[in-house]
Amino acid sequence: xxxxxxxxxxxxxEKRQSVAFWCNPISGHATLYWYQQILGQGPKLLIQFxxxxxxxxxxxxxxRFSAERLKGVDSTLKIQPAKLEDSAVYLCASxxxxxxxxxxxxxxxxxxxx
Amino acid sequence: GQNIDQxxxxxxxxxxxxxxxxxxxxxxxxxxxWYQQHAGEAPTxxxxxxxxxxxxxxxxxxxxSRSKGYSYLLLKELQMKDSASYLCAVRDQNGANNLFFGTxxxxxVIP
Numbered sequence: 001x002x003x004x005x006x007x008x009x010x011x012x013x014e015k016r017q018s019v020a021f022w023c024n025p026i027s028g029h030a031t032l033y034w035y036q037q038i039l040g041q042g043p044k045l046l047i048q049f050x051x052x053x054x055x056x057x058x059x060x061x062x063x064r065f066s067a068e069r070l071k072g073v074d075s076t077l078k079i080q081p082a083k084l085e086d087s088a089v090y091l092c093a094s095x096x097x098x099x100x101x102x103x104x105x106x107x108x109x110x111x112x113x114x
Numbered sequence: 115g116q117n118i119d120q121x122x123x124x125x126x127x128x129x130x131x132x133x134x135x136x137x138x139x140x141x142x143x144x145x146x147x148w149y150q151q152h153a154g155e156a157p158t159x160x161x162x163x164x165x166x167x168x169x170x171x172x173x174x175x176x177x178x179s180r181s182k183g184y185s186y187l188l189l190k191e192l193q194m195k196d197s198a199s200y201l202c203a204v205r206d207q208n209g210a211n212n213l214f215f216g217t218x219x220x221x222x223v224i225p
Contacts (some may be wrong), residue, residue: 004156033212042118042201042215043157056210091156098211102147105156 002026004106006092012112018080021109024073025094031055033069033103034077035091043091049075050098082113116140116209118216125222126192134187134200134219137214142208148176148187151203151218157201161187189221197223 005024013019013080025032030051035043048055048067052072064083069075079086089110093103117139124133138146145164149157163169163178163185175188187200199218205211 035215040217041218042203045212045214048210048212056212099144099205099207102159102162103213105158107156 004092004094004104006090006106006109008109008111009107010110012114013082014114015084016081018078019082019098019111020079021077021092021111023075023077023092023106025075025092026104026106029094029096029104030072031095031098032069032074032075033093033095034063036088036095037091037108038088046077055098079111084113087111087113116204116206116214118202118204119216120200120216120219122217123220123222125223125224126189128192128194128223128225130192131188131190132192132197132221134189134202134221135204136185136187138183138202138204138216138218140183140204140206140208142206142213143180143204144207144211146176146178147203147205147213147217148174148185148213149203151199151201153198161201192223194223194225197221 021050032049034046037043047057049069067077089108092106120136138182148160151157161176173190178185201218203213
């Protein structure tokens with residue numbers, strides 16, 4: 001069974017530029033999450049999707065971050081404009097349903113903002 | 115909201131046993147997870163507790179006490195490859211059943 005796919009693995013940009021990350025969850029997983037993990041910290045939830053709908057985006061900095069999952073399968077997370085403090089690994093995870101089972105994580109996209 | 119505490123770092127000797135503690139406060143507890151994360155890699159699932167007691171899986175065991183808001187992960191017969199960060203995470207049904215993670219405990223296994 002294929003795991004959660006993410007791209008790109010690494011991205012370096014200058015502040016005020018934009019960046020987009022892509023995630024393809026495990027087939028059949030209705031729930032998709034984006035987490036931000038700053039070096040030395042645990043993952044911090046940004047947004048949860050159930051199929052193509054947003055369940056929780058209360059911790060997403062909406063002035064610069066946006067995410068979509070238009071067809072209920074793959075998802076894109078965008079940052080525009082980026083700030084230095086956005087340097088982190090952006091992890092995508094999926095699960096069969098939000099209330100049951102563990103999350104399966106992708107390898108992450110490491111962002112460096114200069 | 116959620117508040118999850120675990121030690122920042124621990125060191126243990128190869129072949130020994132180590133216990134990593136986690137305390138939590140959450141309004142709608144719906145399960146506690148432990149994940150392992152090697153440096154530069156994705157977190158991988160280790161264990162899940164939703165009822166009080168001990169869950170054993172090979173060299174790894176996890177314990178939960180809901181009344182105390184407390185869990186621990188027990189690693190036996192430590193191996194060098196167990197050097198990693200161990201993340202405690204709580205599912206909160208009042209938070210859209212999201213998983214909220216602690217900062218992680220970095221375990222170093224020494225010969």
